[in-house]
Amino acid sequence: MHIQIIAVGKLKEKYLTDGIKEYAKRLAPYAKVTIQEVADEKVPETLSPAQEEQAKEREGERILAHIRPDAHVIALAIDGQLWSSEELAQQIDRLATYGCSQIAFVIGGSLGLSPTVLKRVDQKLSFGRLTYPHQLMRLILIEQIYRAFKIIRGEPYHK
DSSP, rough: EEEEEESOOOOHHHHHHHHHHHHHHHTTTTTEEEEEEEEOOOOOOOOOOOHHHHHHHHHHHHHHTOOOOOOOEEEEEEEEEOOOOOHHHHHHHHHHHTTTTEEEEOOOOOTTTOOOHHHHEEEEEEEEEOOOOOOHHHHHHHHHHHHHHHHHHTTOOOO
């Protein structure tokens, strides 16, 4: 299985990159994991609604350029479904069982995801109603993906 994480913006914090590298290494026996960073739009502090939509569309174009046509796309979105760790594991296991070998998780930037990207997604996943920095979400997401594979395999880690 190939797990792809497509995220807007570049990670600068060493503690986040170190954590992500650690979970990517732990995931290696279970799945191939790739992370694509796409450039975020440099925008002024205050934007008109039209400027915000333009910025999201430009970021969206960059995101869509990395999504394979055969990928099952799961966007992280505040209005997405709330899954437990076990339910995420079930989703991944179900996709693998039915022949989907490509899963792409999409994390938008500070402005969110464009309507064009949202039209392409197969599912939306929410990590709750709290707002997290999109950079931190990469670490949280990859840890949950690792946890999901441990659950699927019945291996110790999940409590």
